[in-house]
Amino acid sequence: MSTILVTGGNRGIGFGIVQAIAQRIPSSTIILACRNLATGREAIDQLRGQDISSNLDAIQLDIEDIQSITNAVEAVNDRYGKLDVLINNAASLQMPKTQDLAELRDCSNINFNRCVTSNILVTKAFVPLLRKSSWPRVIMNSSARGSLGRTASRELPPVALIDYCVCKAALNMLTLHYQINEDNYKDSGEKITFWSVSPGHTKTAFNNYQGKKDPVDSAEAFVRLLESEKGAIDPGTFWEYEAGKFQVVPW
Numbered sequence: 001m002s003t004i005l006v007t008g009g010n011r012g013i014g015f016g017i018v019q020a021i022a023q024r025i026p027s028s029t030i031i032l033a034c035r036n037l038a039t040g041r042e043a044i045d046q047l048r049g050q051d052i053s054s055n056l057d058a059i060q061l062d063i064e065d066i067q068s069i070t071n072a073v074e075a076v077n078d079r080y081g082k083l084d085v086l087i088n089n090a091a092s093l094q095m096p097k098t099q100d101l102a103e104l105r106d107c108s109n110i111n112f113n114r115c116v117t118s119n120i121l122v123t124k125a126f127v128p129l130l131r132k133s134s135w136p137r138v139i140m141n142s143s144a145r146g147s148l149g150r151t152a153s154r155e156l157p158p159v160a161l162i163d164y165c166v167c168k169a170a171l172n173m174l175t176l177h178y179q180i181n182e183d184n185y186k187d188s189g190e191k192i193t194f195w196s197v198s199p200g201h202t203k204t205a206f207n208n209y210q211g212k213k214d215p216v217d218s219a220e221a222f223v224r225l226l227e228s229e230k231g232a233i234d235p236g237t238f239w240e241y242e243a244g245k246f247q248v249v250p251w
């Protein structure tokens, strides 16, 4: 009976994650944390039409807005008193239109804020509620683009915006450091398990629907992690589900 919050659960991979968890782990309570609450409610209506029995809830959360983050933590505390799983999925990118240096600086700063800093703040804000869970977990929606190993081995096709890879590599570094902190955590409350996931190239608005996978299929690695028994999968690891295999991604 886990309470699972998915940022940006209203569409794209976030919606696919909600849908897959609702189908495969129906005992879950899934909170769609959306910057526009109405889109979260619409997403829930869509899932209800698919005969899903999980408890579905929506809260307002703009990951770039501190007041909204604080309000979201308060709402989860009031309704559930704890959080078992935080899935940091929400992200967007600002593409520079020119090579003007001032514009490049602005875009890079905006992208780092959207894809990294916002996840730092959301995670920090939810830690007190996560500590109340018997097995708190945080999953970062990363990307193979954030893998230094895959990048160094030249196995990835050219990328539209290098900022994106830099942000996802930073998110992976964050996952590792958060895990190292947890390994040394000695205060009250449970230790948090941190994982990163590469969902794979997915048909969403993010890439103008040029991806190969449907969002619900891109949720597979998330679901495998959530279906695992406590202790079965090492904390501080990076996962994907590709070509029928659930496997580790090199950092």
Ligand SMILES: NC(=O)c1ccc[n+]([C@@H]2O[C@H](COP(=O)([O-])OP(=O)(O)OC[C@H]3O[C@@H](n4cnc5c(N)ncnc54)[C@H](OP(=O)(O)O)[C@@H]3O)[C@@H](O)[C@H]2O)c1
Pocket: 007, 008, 009, 010, 011, 012, 013, 014, 033, 034, 035, 036, 039, 061, 062, 063, 064, 088, 089, 090, 091, 092, 141, 142, 143, 144, 198, 199, 200, 201, 202, 203, 204, 205, 206, 207, 211
């Ligand atoms: N698509 C791929 O091939 C692919 C591959 C690897 C990793 N990913 C990762 O998957 C995640 C989701 O991407 P996607 O492809 O599903 O993109 P998407 O379809 O564009 O969905 C993005 C989601 O993030 C939400 N969001 C953006 N900024 C937000 C904010 N400030 N506060 C709250 N929610 C916000 C959006 O909400 P609104 O509806 O309000 O805009 C939307 O729900 C991202 O982290 C992305 O890097 C995607």
